[in-house]
Amino acid sequence: MLDVDAMDAAARAMHLADYRNGASLPQVPTRNGFGEGLVEAGKRDRNVIAICADLSESTRMEAFKKALPEQYVEIGVAEQLLVAMASGLAAVGKIPFIASYAMFNPGRSWEQVRTTMALNETNVKIAGAHAGVSVGPDGATHQAIEDIAIMRVIPHMTVVVPCDALQTKKATLAIAQRWGPAYLRFAREKSPVITTEETPFEIGVAQTFREGDDVAVIACGILVYNALVAAEEVEREDGIRARVVNNHTVKPMDREAILAAARECGTVVTVEEHQIAGGMGSAVAELLAQHEPVPIEFVGVHDQFGQSGDPAELIEYYGMGTAAIKEAIRRAYRRKRKASPITE
Amino acid sequence: MPSLSPERVRDLRERANLVRQGIIRALVAAGSGHSAGSLDMADVFTAFYGHILRHDPANPEWPDRDRLLLSCGHIAPVRYSAMAHFGYFPVEELLTLRKFGTRLQGHPERVRLPGTETTSGPLGEGLAQGVGMALGAKMDGKSWRVYVITSDAEHQCGLHWEATMTAAKFRLDNLMCVVDRNFIQIDGSTEEVMPLEPLADKYRAFNWEVFECDGNDIAAFIETVERAQAVRGKPTVVIAHTVPGKGVSFMEGDYTWHGKPPNAEQAQRALRELEAERERILAHA
Numbered sequence: 001m002l003d004v005d006a007m008d009a010a011a012r013a014m015h016l017a018d019y020r021n022g023a024s025l026p027q028v029p030t031r032n033g034f035g036e037g038l039v040e041a042g043k044r045d046r047n048v049i050a051i052c053a054d055l056s057e058s059t060r061m062e063a064f065k066k067a068l069p070e071q072y073v074e075i076g077v078a079e080q081l082l083v084a085m086a087s088g089l090a091a092v093g094k095i096p097f098i099a100s101y102a103m104f105n106p107g108r109s110w111e112q113v114r115t116t117m118a119l120n121e122t123n124v125k126i127a128g129a130h131a132g133v134s135v136g137p138d139g140a141t142h143q144a145i146e147d148i149a150i151m152r153v154i155p156h157m158t159v160v161v162p163c164d165a166l167q168t169k170k171a172t173l174a175i176a177q178r179w180g181p182a183y184l185r186f187a188r189e190k191s192p193v194i195t196t197e198e199t200p201f202e203i204g205v206a207q208t209f210r211e212g213d214d215v216a217v218i219a220c221g222i223l224v225y226n227a228l229v230a231a232e233e234v235e236r237e238d239g240i241r242a243r244v245v246n247n248h249t250v251k252p253m254d255r256e257a258i259l260a261a262a263r264e265c266g267t268v269v270t271v272e273e274h275q276i277a278g279g280m281g282s283a284v285a286e287l288l289a290q291h292e293p294v295p296i297e298f299v300g301v302h303d304q305f306g307q308s309g310d311p312a313e314l315i316e317y318y319g320m321g322t323a324a325i326k327e328a329i330r331r332a333y334r335r336k337r338k339a340s341p342i343t344e
Numbered sequence: 345m346p347s348l349s350p351e352r353v354r355d356l357r358e359r360a361n362l363v364r365q366g367i368i369r370a371l372v373a374a375g376s377g378h379s380a381g382s383l384d385m386a387d388v389f390t391a392f393y394g395h396i397l398r399h400d401p402a403n404p405e406w407p408d409r410d411r412l413l414l415s416c417g418h419i420a421p422v423r424y425s426a427m428a429h430f431g432y433f434p435v436e437e438l439l440t441l442r443k444f445g446t447r448l449q450g451h452p453e454r455v456r457l458p459g460t461e462t463t464s465g466p467l468g469e470g471l472a473q474g475v476g477m478a479l480g481a482k483m484d485g486k487s488w489r490v491y492v493i494t495s496d497a498e499h500q501c502g503l504h505w506e507a508t509m510t511a512a513k514f515r516l517d518n519l520m521c522v523v524d525r526n527f528i529q530i531d532g533s534t535e536e537v538m539p540l541e542p543l544a545d546k547y548r549a550f551n552w553e554v555f556e557c558d559g560n561d562i563a564a565f566i567e568t569v570e571r572a573q574a575v576r577g578k579p580t581v582v583i584a585h586t587v588p589g590k591g592v593s594f595m596e597g598d599y600t601w602h603g604k605p606p607n608a609e610q611a612q613r614a615l616r617e618l619e620a621e622r623e624r625i626l627a628h629a
Contacts, residue, residue, distance in 0.1 A: 049483075073479070075513075081506035091454075091462065092411075094483075096476075111466055112503070120463040121455050237350020263519055270431045 010243075015198035019228045026193045030186035031129050033165035035060025037172025038127075042068045048095045048176055051075060053082045055108055058188070059099035059129040079105040080112050086124045087116035092257045095123055095176060095311060101135075102128030102144035102185060110150055117181045118154045125175050126151075130188045132273035133306040134222065143306035149278025151183040152251045158182040159250040161272070161280065163224035164193045167248065170201035178203055187273070191222040191310045192292035206254035208261075212241035215332050216261035219271035219281050220247050223299075223320055224268040225314060227271045230325035237326075240333050244267075250280045255291075258284055261294040267336035269328045271299040273320060297328040347570065348395075353563045354628060358526040359429060360390035360562060361622045365440050365592045366425030368614045374442040377450070380588035380601040381495060382422040384526050388493065388584055389426035394567055398488065404459030410488050411477050411591045413461050415470020416495035416524070417451035418603070423460065424445035424448050432459055468501025470494060471521055475507045477617035478519035478579075489573070491520045497529035497603035500538045505550070510578040520572055521552075521581040522560065528599035547581045559584025591618055 007018060017025055042048040051073040052065045061149060067074045074077045075081055077102050086096035098105065106113045106126055117124045136243055151157045162168040168186050174291045198208075209224065210231050219227040224246050231242035245261050247253065262268050268288065270281030281298040288294060301318050315321050348356075363386045371377045393399070398410045412611040414423050421441060428435045433447075451465030462473050473491035481488055498504055511519050523543070531537050536628035540546075544554045553575045557568040565584060572580040588602070589595025592614040595606075606614055 070483075075506075075510055078506040078510070079505075080469075080503040081472050081475075081510060084503065085476040085479070085510065087462070088473035088478075089480045090476075091473070091481035092477050092484075093482050096416075103393030112469060115463055115466050116469055119453065120453075286428070 001224050004154050008211045010208045014207055014209055015196045016186050016199070016209060017193065017194055017196055018075065018086065019194045019225060021309035022192055027190040028165035028193050029188060029190050030165050030168040031060045031188060033162070033168030034127055034129070034172050034184065034186055035063045039067050041173050041176035042071050045095065045176065046071065047093060049073060049089065051082060051086055051096055051098045053077055053079050053100040053105065055100055055129070059127060077107045083109040083112035083124070084116045087120060087122045092124035094270050095125070097125045097127055097210060099127040102147045103133040106147060106151055106183065107144055110212060114154055117155045117344055120320045121156060122181060123179055125160050126183045128183060128185045131185045132187050132221070133301065133318055134187050134189045134273060134311040136311040136314065137308050140305040141307040145273070145275050145301050145306065146278070147185060148248065148272070148274050148280055149244065149251055149282070150180055152283060153278070156181055157251060158203060159185070160248055161185045161220040161250060162248050163197055163246050164191060166193050166195045166197070167199070167201055171248070173205070174201060174203050182323055185221065187222050192225045194225055194228065204249045204254055204255035207246040208243060208250070208257070209246050210242070210244035211264055214242035215239045215242040215267050215269060215329050215335055216265035217242050217244045217269045217271060217325070217329065218247045218258060218261065218284055219244065220250060220313060221273050222270045222271050226322050227325055230322045230329060233322065234326045235328045238330065240329060242329050247280060247284070250283055253283055253287065254285060258287055259292050262288050262294045266340070267295045267332040269297045269299060269325065271320070271325055273315070274300050276300045285298060295339060297332045299325050299328050348566060350447050354625060356390055356394050356562045356626045358622060359394055360386045361591070361618055361625060363422065363425045365391055365615055365618050366428060366435060367421045368592070368606060368611050368618070370421050370425060370438040370441040371607060372611035373439040375605060376442060377421055377605045378418045378603050379595055379605055380528060380599070381416065381419040381524060381526065383444045383592060383595065384560065384586035384588050384590040385419055385422045385493070385524050386426070386521060386591065387560050388524070389422050391441060391562050391565050391569070393426045393430040393493065396569055404432060408486070408488050411461050411474070411490045413464070413470045413474050414452060414497055415464055415492055415494045416467060417464030419495070420448070420450070420452045423452065425434050427459060428524055429515045466543065467495070467498035468504040471504050471511070472507035474519055475511050475516060478511070478516040479514055481518055482514070482516065491522060492519070492586050493522045493524065494628070496523055496525045496540055496543070499523070499539070499543065508547070508550045508552065511556065515577045516579045517576050519579045520569070523581060523583045524586055525583050526586045528588045528602055530602050532599055534543070544583060551578065555580065556583045556585065559586040560590050591621065595618060
């Protein structure tokens, strides 16, 4: 068995759990972290209110509803209202968290988000639940894989995609305290908890979870775990040492950390449970194309819709599993060597 | 008990006339903008700023003020003109309407112009925000009220009815919706484009208390709003029947004036008509 002390300095600095032994990690849905964080945020600040569009159980707002009923508002199936009404509440001093599936909010409510929430500069927080194809059996109608794109394009918007349940809880609390419109994206299924209570979290500060100078893997959301596993395996199998960066804040992105990873590794792989077009990887590419042009490989959904299936099966099918990430790391490494043959 | 003396009514009517003149000046200077709805709501806005609202032009962010939201942001010229004539900013600033760097954006933005309460233009969104504000006031035990001014055509938007249902659920008797019932929209008559009638019955079916009045009669409008304010346990709507383009003979009742400004010659004619009307109002002393 591997122990934590044997992990690399980056993982120790981040107080990570031993992700190399996946079976030992607790499996918790990221949405649970949101539910816990929201109750705590609501107890810390009575102006924090929760508004739900008929999905209190599955978005995990239920605990808040029970613990703080006077701060809870139920409005039924009305996602445009969810945003516009929250903007009104924010205008009179409340800190509304609004929750639905990401596909419906911000999927259905985008113009209200842009006008009443962002242009209007209100302190509304969107919790986008059930994001990604890992929603599973519900199928394509319920699998938001465009939400990062439509949110990060809006001025003033903060976009956070935490890597596990514990980080989702910390992110919820951080978003409650940070003034301004924000989008928090999380998933339905259980996923490994790779961070610990001691792992730091700050909006806009990317985290190096694994050391390496051959390839920089920049990931967000629950696929950070897949990226770590892929990096371990590809080092064992090919000797390629991949750095793994948890780029949980898509906006405002940690420019220095991303530029340093690209500069020091010379090539990049981005990993996200989202369309390639417009997502976190695109944000990284926009930055690097301008300031640190290196080869980039994108792991994500390639201009397709999802479908029903088992979550793990769908992650594999749409090219976001460990094997696909390993292949992307190898491709990125080959492209770098081809571009600069004298470095070896 | 009538709250308005004849002198007060005359004063408000003169103010509404000046608000209309400000609208014409702003629109002709801008070279674009919405004439008909702006003119027809001059009496309603004058009633609000001149009589109904608890507000302080010198302190537009006063926490205990009543909130007046304009949902149909395209008639911003009437709001701007009313704000200017009631002391929020100099009347000359109206001539910056829609120009680069202005606080008077083509559609209102709260961040640029405090006192506008929200950012609007995309239709059907104002009532939902008003519901949020009114619910916030209830949560905090505040006594200020929320008024949302809407166009009739934006009642074609689904979101408006989501908000209507929600206001009734939370018994928001601190929320009042005012409908500018002028029967016009860009493409023609509301009843041809997408019929709204029976509009009052729709609100009743959504558990609102409904009032109707002549929206171009300031005294009647104020009296109606005061009756509506007395309702408890329900949100209220005042359907204000207005004449599009009110006050300018060649614009009145003509939907083609919905989205365009007068040219210089038309503006001169409009201002002459309005000034003559102002003299008639004052002669009624």
